[in-house]
Amino acid sequence: PTTSIRSLLAGDVPLGSTVTIEGWIRTRRDSKAGLSFLQVNDGSGFDPIQVVAEASLPNYQEQVAHLTTGCAVAVEGKLVPSQGKGQSVEVKAHRVEVVGRVDDPDTYPVSAKRHTFEYLRTVAHLRPRTNTFGAVARVRHALSMAVHSYFHDHGFFWIHTPIITASDAEGAGAMFRVSTLDLANPPRLEGGGIDSSADFFGRPSYLTVSGQLNVEAYCLALSKVYTFGPTFRAENSNTTRHLAEFWMIEPEIAFADLDDDADLAEDFLKSILRTLLDERGDDMAFFADRIDKDCVRRVESFVESSFERMDYGDAIKTLEAAIDRGKRFEFPVSWGADLQSEHERYLTEEHVGRPVVVMNYPKEIKAFYMRLNDDGRTVAAMDVLAPGIGEIIGGSQREERLDVLDARLDESSLDRDAYSWYRDLRRYGTVPHAGFGLGFERTIQYVTGMANIRDVIPFPRTPGNADF
Numbered sequence: 001p002t003t004s005i006r007s008l009l010a011g012d013v014p015l016g017s018t019v020t021i022e023g024w025i026r027t028r029r030d031s032k033a034g035l036s037f038l039q040v041n042d043g044s045g046f047d048p049i050q051v052v053a054e055a056s057l058p059n060y061q062e063q064v065a066h067l068t069t070g071c072a073v074a075v076e077g078k079l080v081p082s083q084g085k086g087q088s089v090e091v092k093a094h095r096v097e098v099v100g101r102v103d104d105p106d107t108y109p110v111s112a113k114r115h116t117f118e119y120l121r122t123v124a125h126l127r128p129r130t131n132t133f134g135a136v137a138r139v140r141h142a143l144s145m146a147v148h149s150y151f152h153d154h155g156f157f158w159i160h161t162p163i164i165t166a167s168d169a170e171g172a173g174a175m176f177r178v179s180t181l182d183l184a185n186p187p188r189l190e191g192g193g194i195d196s197s198a199d200f201f202g203r204p205s206y207l208t209v210s211g212q213l214n215v216e217a218y219c220l221a222l223s224k225v226y227t228f229g230p231t232f233r234a235e236n237s238n239t240t241r242h243l244a245e246f247w248m249i250e251p252e253i254a255f256a257d258l259d260d261d262a263d264l265a266e267d268f269l270k271s272i273l274r275t276l277l278d279e280r281g282d283d284m285a286f287f288a289d290r291i292d293k294d295c296v297r298r299v300e301s302f303v304e305s306s307f308e309r310m311d312y313g314d315a316i317k318t319l320e321a322a323i324d325r326g327k328r329f330e331f332p333v334s335w336g337a338d339l340q341s342e343h344e345r346y347l348t349e350e351h352v353g354r355p356v357v358v359m360n361y362p363k364e365i366k367a368f369y370m371r372l373n374d375d376g377r378t379v380a381a382m383d384v385l386a387p388g389i390g391e392i393i394g395g396s397q398r399e400e401r402l403d404v405l406d407a408r409l410d411e412s413s414l415d416r417d418a419y420s421w422y423r424d425l426r427r428y429g430t431v432p433h434a435g436f437g438l439g440f441e442r443t444i445q446y447v448t449g450m451a452n453i454r455d456v457i458p459f460p461r462t463p464g465n466a467d468f
């Protein structure tokens with residue numbers, strides 16, 4: 001049986017045991033005494049283990065002495081205390097089997113030297129073998145599991161909402177259309193080009209922008225639910241915080257209002273980040289060392305802090321006061337305007353110094369499903385802003401009154417018939433309910449300090465990029 005390198009380094013296996021490991025060579029260094037030190041990593045954790053391969057191995061001259069970065073090996077040997085610096089144990093090899101060679105080491109795309117992230121995006125299929133992308137993958141996993149554990153432990157049910165849908169959940173019109181294109185025999189336009197507008201079996205359908213509308217249906221039956229899956233936005237935005245395909249976590253709670261929603265967001269976020277610190281200390285230490293020296297401290301203080309809750313109106317007043325004191329923003333500030341990320345960052349970083357929940361936005365800048373407040377001009381919306389990144393959560397109490405919802409659909413020029421099933425939920429046993437969406441990649445950026453959202457998802461989808 002194979003042992004994971006992480007468990008060997010963690011001291012789970014007694015010294016002197018015979019162990020087998022399998023992984024990829026990070027580096028090979030030869031000593032003058034005629035032996036090789038192989039750094040082998042299997043992705044189970046951040047650190048490689050050192051394998052000492054002596055020249056007396058039968059395949060030493062022919063194979064071991066030629067191993068290069070990226071070669072796959074299986075090693076059997078004895079776990080012994082290490083003389084070297086930086087590691088407590090190493091494997092003294094009895095057998096080194098070369099499982100997969102690197103054909104031409106000079107062209108191996110991810111050599112042991114440091115590469116830029118821009119370059120690594122062009123070899124997205126091999127970048128998981130680098131320190132950074134291995135660490136990102138493990139952090140993604142740990143956070144995903146923490147999300148499911150949190151909800152499971154709090155009595156929520158995970159609902160698998162559809163990817164293909166006819167409903168525009170945000171009413172914002174930024175959807176990818178799904179077509180039933182037969183690639184072997186594509187419909188042709190007059191000029192001879194491919195007609196890609198064919199509908200999903202005769203009906204216009206799209207990739208979902210959010211699972212919210214569907215998860216609301218389950219909320220109004222199972223009370224506490226969530227969905228966690230990929231969502232799609234056909235915005236042509238080339239920023240470091242937008243993807244065309246990203247993952248979203250969307251809980252929805254019944255018999256609940258906006259304050260309950262904000263309470264859930266705070267407890268949930270702190271809980272999953274605490275789990276991350278507990279489980280992935282090695283990877284987080286790497287991010288602090290190489291990517292963003294403040295990241296561990298930032299997450300620790302996030303977990304300890306209490307979120308500041310602030311009305312949108314007060315946020316505008318705060319920003320206006322800052323402008324009066326000489327602060328400059330690129331975008332104008334006035335009641336009714338959406339907060340830009342520079343404003344969000346001012347509020348959370350300079351004004352409060354903690355996470356901020358901005359509540360009760362003007363209805364004109366928010367989606368049709370948000371509950372209209374008694375003032376008639378704001379809705380029960382909330383955005384959670386995190387220092388260093390801005391909006392990570394968007395949520396709201398939902399409009400549960402059919403007449404008010406209908407008026408909002410009309411105002412937003414949305415077709416009531418297209419939302420008939422959603423309107424039904426307001427006709428049959430409607431209750432106050434609320435939920436939110438957490439952008440998973442923005443969360444990973446926040447905790448790791450990775451600057452570009454393209455580098456926290458395995459295969460980023462951005463305008464013009466779907467090759468891998």
Ligand code: 4AD
Nearest residue numbers: 210212242243246250392393394395435436437439
């Ligand atoms: O604010 P948004 O658009 O809210 C919704 O979709 C609601 N239906 C959620 C709900 O109430 N159930 O998106 C929620 C979050 C944002 O705060 C942001 O973190 C992330 O999703 N997000 C994106 N992340 C990456 N790329 C994009 N293009 C994103 N758009 C939104």
Ligand code: MG
Nearest residue numbers: 383391393394
């Ligand atoms: Mg939003």
